[in-house]
Amino acid sequence: MFIEVLVGLIGILIVIALWPVLKRPSSGPSAARGTSAARGKRHAKRSRSGLNAPAVRRCPVCHATLVPGERIRSVVFSGGTAHREIHEHTTHIFGCPHCYPNNQVHPRVCPVCDATLTRDGYLLARMFKRPGKKDHVHVLGCTDCRGPRSRRSAPRNVE
Template sequence: MTYLLIGLAAIAIIILLAIFTDKFKKSGNSSKKAGSSGTQTKKTGPNGEVLMVECPLCNTPLQKGQNLISKVFRPMDVPDQRCNISGCPHCYPQPEPGIKRICPCCGKEVPITGYLVARLFNYKDNKKHVRVTGCSRCCERK
């Protein structure tokens, strides 16, 4: 009888730990996404389509039809490519008044002749993902 009670108590503790760790993981992921710096913010619609993306240099929201000015290096058929991001229409070739071009990695101002160094990942389902590794100044020092 004693062993049965100990076994039931152990099972109850395992179930409670599983529930609490699952809740902890969910709350930790949402706070990490909301407060992480250096990531591009996307606002999605009800069907999952991207409505608005921010420029990684100046954090200005890009409207539909506005694109980042970038250069992707060859070869084009590999899953990982290097690319340089010069900016958006608000910060390149001439920044609008009050717009500052800040590197998301080192936090320093990027000159108009500078750019962000990034990796472009091409997935098999034709989706693309860009990860900024730094600006032309801080990647030069690495």
């Protein structure tokens, strides 16, 4: 009787100790980065932290935290459009030092469609430049979900 109670208590303690691990999602691109709702909560918490607080910079491709000096590899194309004082430029975002070039530790994931980017894939974005203010980047998608228009608009062979 005593041994059965002791084994039961040990089992309960093991379950309590492993509960956080058991609740965590097991696989997939959203498991590494958290669900979109969790990302939204983290973003909301950061934005309410105060105007003078240093912003936490994250890679838009792998969501790794960037330390000062780490830069995101991107290409900003010249030209673009201008409306009043805002200049809009097409941008290709490849990743940060953690995820570009491609590696297994930090998967490169599209924030729009949650697809894993190919080795030569990148994010398509718009960069808005305003004088006297920080640049604003709006990610539109990746080369798979937002590829060339000819590939997206071509009729698909559905049989």
